[in-house]
Amino acid sequence: MTQTPVIEMKGIGKRFPGVVALHDVSFACQRGEVHALVGENGAGKSTLIKILSGVYQPDDGDVLVEGKPVRFRHPVDALAAGISVIYQEFSLLPERTVTQNIFLGREITRNWMLDDEAMRTETQRVLDMFGAGSRIDPDALVSELDVASQQMVEIAKAISLNARVLVMDEPTAALNESECRELFEIVDKLRDHGTAVIYITHRMREVTRLADRVTVLKDGEVAARFDHVPEPSAIVHAMVGRDIADFYAPFATADEIGATVLSVQGGGNSALRNIDFELKAGEILGFAGIQGAGRVALAMAMFGARPFDTGTMMLAGEKVHFTHPRQAIRAGIGLLPGDRKGEGLTLMQSVRDNGMLSPRAFGSLVGSHKKNDFTDVSGMDGLLDRMEVKAASYDQEIKLLSGGNQQKAIVARWLALKPKVLIFIEPTRGIDVNAKAGIYHLMRDLARAGAGIIMISSDLPEVIGAADRILVMREGTIVAEHKAGASETAIMLDATGETEVAA
Structure with a gap:
């Protein structure tokens, strides 16, 4: 029956x-x-x-x-x-x-x-x-x-x-x-x-x-x-x-990797200790680890939201110390937050206005850019076109767009600032399979254009599929480095501090 x-x-x-x-x-x-x-x-x-x-x-x-x-x-x-x-x-x-x-x-x-x-x-x-x-x-x-x-x-x-x-x-x-x-x-x-x-x-x-x-x-x-x-x-x-x-773009080749664009030596604060790493222009650097390992805390430190108390940070060959995100943005660092709707968008405003949000918030930047960039509507529309943002109109409220198109609009905002480094936190959270592929290829295109990309994701196969190198964090510090295509098992053993037991 x-x-x-x-x-x-x-x-x-x-x-x-x-x-x-x-x-x-x-x-x-x-x-x-x-x-x-x-x-x-x-x-x-x-x-x-x-x-x-x-x-x-x-x-x-x-x-x-x-x-x-x-x-x-x-x-x-x-x-x-x-x-x-x-x-x-x-x-x-x-x-x-x-x-x-x-x-x-x-x-x-x-x-x-x-x-x-x-x-x-x-x-x-x-x-x-x-x-x-x-x-x-x-x-x-x-x-x-x-x-x-x-x-x-x-x-x-x-x-x-x-x-x-x-x-x-x-x-x-x-x-x-x-x-x-x-x-x-x-x-x-x-x-x-x-x-x-x-x-x-x-x-x-x-x-x-x-x-x-x-x-x-x-x-x-x-x-x-x-x-x-x-x-x-x-x-x-x-x-x-x-x-x-x-879905995943090919890993970077040796000739696509450039000079060091960002480095941290001995970085630390209340959530981080002894942070040492380098990010090259043209590469996607993934950060893996369990919840609370310090990955987001590191992103916030680099972005000036929760600054480093110790150590040295270099950006494009110059020593920097950011105590506010405005300073990081002016220097050429952009960040896409993990909570896209809560921290990255003004949902009741238009797609175009969201694209121009950062330049408006940091108006001192506007004078340093040419016309037809993000200082006028046509410049932002061009960037949204470049990101292939699908919307009935850029005057449409951004809350009506899919998650993938909302994410692309945030990227367009940062492209207007010509960043040296872009930090993606949970880049495909809540995004469908096809849109995920678009984000992965977009990150690769940005890297090939000369930016250094930092990718922080709780989806381990995503990190393995998209990143050229993977740094593993545990208890506020970096504990291991893996090459592109590393195994999930090896990364999780480092992330948890466990030792693999033979069968």
Whole structure:
């Protein structure tokens, strides 16, 4: 007898003014199954999940829970039916505690009073379930947590609901390697307990590690279904129509590497110690390490946001000491933050205005550049064209663009300043597979044009695939260097300080 899916969507259609977002999409997930839902940004994944969670109403088709048709008029209806969604954009209240966020709207009471102890105990239990109990205090304010810990709180909140169906939308986007492994173990436990997991990701290794089945969406329709997880290349072909081998640009050749453009000797502050490295013009230098190893702290020190207290930093042959990002920018260092929306963009402003944001903020630079650069609109439009930013108009609010196009707009901003060094922090976080390839090739083009590129990423295969050299950090210092194409195992052994044990 065929098992009835815990959730099934049949012939789903959804139209918006001038756009067919979904057409005849069918999707099902069984109890104890991890079903991967993949596709480029704009393929229809988010619309499908919003219909499942009651945010949108379908124009065509039916949603069934345990074989019975349902109509969710509101997200509360979906929650009541046992469907919980962990969205990529956090829905936490920053000035509430971890416990208060997890029990928001469903507080435990006793004798008409809030039972704080019961809620705290349950929060601790859920955090302990996936190894986060020792580092996340249930009484801590969410605003005090780093991005990775906030993601863990989102997962704990969803798990605490005992949902029959759990939708995870890019759950590892802000997690490092060890945290990803912990999450994978949680997903395995959920599968064993009979939870149906719909797993949305752009990372193929997560699909092959976790999924039982795969559905690929493209242009609002089902492009492919796989009852058994195939090789990543087959999934990628269904998504974008090209081979995964084309994603990474070739490594730099010896004649493409120039002189040292930036170096640090003996650099240190409260988070860093004995930092020594060189960055060459024309190369992409990757930094790997687990969360808290010091990679972002190093970027902030070079950019003048959290300055070095000790050591020497040289830029283009001159000694520099930055105590404010303005100084770094004037000297020719640009930085793309890991939290693109929170730290890199003004979402309500236009694409063009975001491109011109830094020059406006640092107006003393404007006089040193020629007309038809970023000092006038046509210059910025030309740079946005060069970055192949896809938008209906550069007057469009940048919040309406995909993550990849938002990232390209930030790069256009820095190109206007003709940087010697560009620091990318989590360059492809939340970006689909095809757009990732564009960012990798863009970084390589910038390096070939003579810039030195620093790449900091929690996605280790990304670092290995894109960087010409890889420096590994642990506990605030650089502990190892690897050549292009190094193995994940070798890098993680250095990052964790573990010694490989023979089988």
